[in-house]
Amino acid sequence: MSLTAELRADRGAFSLDLAFAVEPGGTLALVGPNGAGKSTTLGAIAGLVPNRGTVRVGDRVLDELPVEQRRVGYVFQDYLLFPHLTVLENVAFGPRATGMPRAEARQAASDWLARLDLAALAQRRPAQLSGGQAQRVALARALATDPEVLLLDEPLAALDVEIRADVRAELASHLADYAGLTIVVTHSLADVAALAHGVIVLERGRATQRGSLAELTAAPATAYVERLTRPVE
């Protein structure tokens, strides 16, 4: 199943005009400066932002569907784990909400926690988790709904620098296991290198460069890409 997206959204003076496709099982990275429209892009796909274009996943047109029927998993930058539910209940929330009986949903959630090495934390509350743990719970919660598209909004930005490399490597291995397609928003080329197959540079609501990380590094199309890919001295 592949995704084709034509996104046209307006937010005041800002406008987004972007088209792209992601192949089945592929991971696309969106990079760009703050305010370039990266979160708007994810929001338009998830149905949180009105889109005047068309988003298709396989033969489904997402724009015709309300948020809850799109089968688009969204891992928010600050995770938004429900503070009043345990880790297990957070992960069971999606299956429960889509009609799975309680016991089955809890079993499914337990399985996901085990897969993401979170079984020991099942009864904790989100407030009792470290940043890296919360990130994995958020991933488990999104994956437990069996989404066709997974959106990750700066998945590592809320983490301490020291643990980012480890969490990034874990995330990469989980994404490799995930059958659907993924769009990840990031500021970091290390994320692009570890997680994504292709990358789109978004600036002021338009794509300014597309390609692989190597292509971006070899021939930066804009000053922003130039700064981004310049080796750290």
Next chain:
Amino acid sequence: MRRSFLTPALWIPAGLAIALLGLPLVALIVRAPWAQLPELLSRTEVLQALGLSLATASIATLVSLVLGIPLALVLARSADWPAVPRRLLRALVTVPLVLPPVVGGVALLLLLGRRGLIGQFLPFQIPFSTTAVVIAQVFVAMPFLVLAVEGAVRASDRRFETAAATLGATRWTILRRVTLPLVAPGVSAGALLCFTRALGEFGATITFAGSFPGVTQTLPIATYLELQRDPDAAIALSLTLMVVSVAVLVTLRDRWVPGLTS
């Protein structure tokens, strides 16, 4: 170090204010007929009034929860309405807080009384019944609940609802499993305030429901009437009401929610 503005000129009126608030309660405790208390409180008419008060205030709180939570949600999400209906609705919710309760009682009579706006069409009579007690209590107490819950809903992060939607939850599921649990402290604080206000209701009740022992004579009304006949009994009843109120205050301690105070 900054000089404190707490001069004697401030302390004197502040002290008077403290005395005015505290001394009446002290008097009530000091003058209470402690020795006769068990006997006074076990009298049939006292137990009857206490039972009626607890029952009606509980039902009024339940009714307020069932009707008031939806109203609070509507109110909290009315930000993008046009100004006129939005302000009208808010004023309507706030009016019972500032309206003298006796006026509320008169208004309820004019609506539900035998020749009232609606009452004239009813096959049964509402005024001077236990139902009337509950209606009067809901009228004066529900706004406390509505404003507490509304404040909590406004203060809660709506993005949790967005996250729930991306997980496949319908609006009803989101309300039931995310929005309401997140505002539960506001709901319980509001329910407690609503209950104490209903328990203490006097003016609207006596106007709309009268004072029939066992039917509409609640604890505050019984207290007022006893004061003419048997002051000691009145003091004992007052003490009971005070204990309940203080217990609620202690329960509320840290759950005081924004929106009530503003």
